[in-house]
Amino acid sequence: MTSLAEYTSLRIGGTPRSLVVATSQEQIIEAVAAADEQGRELLIIGLGSNLVISDDFVGDVLVIANKGIENDASACAGAWVSVQAGEILDDFVELATASGWTGLEGLSGIPGTVGATPIQNVGAYGQQVSDTIAQVRAYNRETKTIDTLFAQTCEFEYRTSIFKQQSNRWVILSVVFQLPLGTLSSPIHYNELAAKLGVEIGQRAPLLAVRDAVVALRNSKGMILLADDHDTWSTGSFFTNPVVTEAPAGAPTWSAKDGKTKVSAAWLIEQAGIGKGFGLNDRVTISTKHALAITNRGGGTAAEVLELAKYIQDTVHQKFGITLDIEPQIVG
Ligand SMILES: Cc1cc2nc3c(=O)[nH]c(=O)nc-3n(C[C@H](O)[C@H](O)[C@H](O)COP(=O)(O)OP(=O)(O)OC[C@H]3O[C@@H](n4cnc5c(N)ncnc54)[C@H](O)[C@@H]3O)c2cc1C
Numbered sequence: 001m002t003s004l005a006e007y008t009s010l011r012i013g014g015t016p017r018s019l020v021v022a023t024s025q026e027q028i029i030e031a032v033a034a035a036d037e038q039g040r041e042l043l044i045i046g047l048g049s050n051l052v053i054s055d056d057f058v059g060d061v062l063v064i065a066n067k068g069i070e071n072d073a074s075a076c077a078g079a080w081v082s083v084q085a086g087e088i089l090d091d092f093v094e095l096a097t098a099s100g101w102t103g104l105e106g107l108s109g110i111p112g113t114v115g116a117t118p119i120q121n122v123g124a125y126g127q128q129v130s131d132t133i134a135q136v137r138a139y140n141r142e143t144k145t146i147d148t149l150f151a152q153t154c155e156f157e158y159r160t161s162i163f164k165q166q167s168n169r170w171v172i173l174s175v176v177f178q179l180p181l182g183t184l185s186s187p188i189h190y191n192e193l194a195a196k197l198g199v200e201i202g203q204r205a206p207l208l209a210v211r212d213a214v215v216a217l218r219n220s221k222g223m224i225l226l227a228d229d230h231d232t233w234s235t236g237s238f239f240t241n242p243v244v245t246e247a248p249a250g251a252p253t254w255s256a257k258d259g260k261t262k263v264s265a266a267w268l269i270e271q272a273g274i275g276k277g278f279g280l281n282d283r284v285t286i287s288t289k290h291a292l293a294i295t296n297r298g299g300g301t302a303a304e305v306l307e308l309a310k311y312i313q314d315t316v317h318q319k320f321g322i323t324l325d326i327e328p329q330i331v332g
Contacts, residue, residue: 002015002019003015004016004045004048004053004057004061007019007045007048007061007063008045008048008049008051008053009047009048009049009111009225009232009233009234009235010048010051010052010233010234010235010295010296010300010302010305011233011296011300012052012053012055012296012300012301012302012305013048013051013053013054013055013057013302013331014053014054014055014056014057014058014332015057015058016043016057016058016059016060016061017058017059017060018060018061019060019061019062019063020060020061020062020063021063021065022062022063022064022065022066022086023065023066023067023086024066025066025084025173025174027066028062028064028066028085028139028171028173029139029146029171029173031062032044032062032139032141032171033144035060035062036141040059040060041059041060042059042060042061042062043057043059043060043061043062043331044061044062044064044171045061045062045063045064046063046064046085046086046112046113046115046116047088047111047112047113047116049111049112049225049235049236050112050116050120050235050236050327050328050329051235051328051329051331052235052302052305052306052328052329052330052331053302053331053332054302054303054331054332055301055302055303056332057331057332059332064085064086064113064115064116064171064172065086066084066085066086066173066174067084067086067087068083068084068087069081069082069083069084069087069092069095070082071099071101073101073181077178078101078178078179078180078181079096079099079101079177079178079179079180079181080134080176080177080178081096081101081176081177081178081179082174082175082176083114083174083175083176083177084114084115084173084174085113085114085115085116085172085173085174085175086113086114086115087113087114087115088112088113088114089107089110089111089112089113089114089116089117089122090108090109090110090111092104092114093105093107093108093110093211094108094211096177096179097207097208097210097211098208100181100182100183100207101177101179101180101181102179102180102181102182102184102185102186102207103127103131103132103177103179103180103186104127104129104132104177104179105127105185105186105207105210105211105214106123106124106125106126106127106185106186106190106193106210106214107122107123107124107125107127107129107214108210108211108214108215108218109214109215109218109219109223109224110122110124110218110223110236111224111225111236114175115172115173115174115175116172117129117133117175118130118133118136118154118156118161118163118172118175119161119163119164119172120159120160120161120164120327121156121157121158121159121160121161123158123159124214124218125190125192125193125214125217126188126189126190126193127186128156128158129175129177130151130154130156130161131186132177132178132179133151133154133156133175133176133177133178134150134151134176134177134178135148135149135150135151135175135176136148136149136151136154136163136170136172136174136175136176137149137172137173137174137175137176138163138170138171138172138173139170139171139173140169140170141168141169141170141171142169146173147170149162149170157257158240158241158243158256158262159240159327167329182207183206183207184204184205184206184207185204185205185206185207185210186204187202187203187204188201188202188203188204188205188210189201189202192217193210193213193214193217196213196216196217197209197210197213220289221287221289221290221293222234222287222288222289222290222293222295223236223290223293230295230296230297230298231287231288231289231290231293231295232287232295233295233296233297234287234293234294234295234296235293235294235327235328236292236293236327236328237265237266237292237293237327238292238293238294238309238312238326238327238328239265239269239292239309239312239313239324239325239326239327240265240324240325240327241254241262241263241264241265242262242263242265242268242322242323242324242325243256243257243260243261243262243263244260244261244262244263244322245260245261246261247261247263248263248268248271248320248322251263251264251267251268251271252264252267263322265292265324266290266291266292268316268319268320268322268324269286269291269292269312269315269316269324270291271319271320272312272315272316272318272319272320273315273319274286274291274311274312274315274316275291276288276289276290276291279297279308280304280307280308280311281304282297283296283297283298283299283300283301283304284296284297284300284301284304284305284307284308285297285308286308286312294308294309302330302332306330309326312324
């Protein structure tokens with residue numbers, strides 16, 4: 001059996017007892033229903049880009065690989081696009097920007113499958129999928145039914161949703177996006193992206209220019225998967241940006257719900273004295289390009305990833321009294 005290191009962006013994970021690659025909704029439901037009936041735990045994987053799987057994991061795995069994109073565009077409603085869960089997110093974003101479907105361009109270059117995007121409400125550069133998701137179709141493991149969840153019932157918030165809160169309840173089969181038609185992006189609300197494009201905050205820019213700018217910014221931070229660049233052997237940001245009532249002086253911030261403030265976790269880490277490239281050993285270190293990514297330099301283990309994460313959490317807490325929450329899913 002193949003090691004799960006081959007199925008995760010961290011290149012870490014044990015060897016499963018069984019691994020099924022499901023290429024249709026029927027195969028997904030069949031595998032999940034069988035595991036539930038037999039009382040077996042089942043680890044569901046898309047592209048493995050947000051998973052830290054322990055080295056001694058020995059369970060059953062289902063890989064979501066159903067494909068297909070159907071578009072029903074109309075001048076009034078925009079593009080109404082139904083995407084199978086196993087489609088690769090960036091392939092879909094590339095298609096959307098080339099087709100004049102707006103609202104996803106800021107998500108260019110994010111690894112993973114479309115089916116995983118609702119789980120942590122994937123977002124970057126001022127956009128998040130909850131801005132454009134209309135419906136999520138999912139197999140409900142409790143009622144054994146296929147449910148259609150409208151966006152309002154998905155409880156989307158910053159890096160979370162009902163699917164993350166009730167993690168074993170639904171298996172996402174497909175996602176429907178409603179995307180306005182146009183050649184310009186949605187308004188740019190992210191300083192770094194606005195500067196790269198040479199536009200003011202709140203202005204729009206050509207869709208393809210935004211995609212190119214986002215990809216260039218992400219590449220400079222090691223935030224696009226590249227097999228020969230260990231800075232990208234990560235889960236992306238390892239910590240979410242904490243939401244606080246009062247941010248430390250000088251910290252980059254964004255406004256959050258209920259009058260609170262979201263603070264840059266990368267800034268907190270660097271100001272706590274932990275620089276890019278830092279590690280407790282030379283197998284697992286912070287990326288040399290981004291303070292928020294924990295990376296496998298080769299031969300790293302899940303235990304070493306979590307040890308470094310704990311060190312970072314403790315150091316930031318000591319300095320600022322702020323707790324950093326872990327973003328990826330920890331398995332085993
Ligand atoms: C280099 C890099 C950069 C990143 N940048 C960003 C970023 O900018 N913004 C951002 O939000 N995230 C980012 N991420 C995190 C990651 O891309 C997202 O979380 C992505 O949605 C994970 O998709 P996946 O298919 O790889 O999911 P996996 O890692 O395979 O799974 C993640 C979780 O979702 C569950 N899951 C997967 N598919 C399904 C399904 N169909 N039904 C039910 N449960 C499912 C899994 O069980 C697991 O709990 C980055 C990761 C990397 C490696």
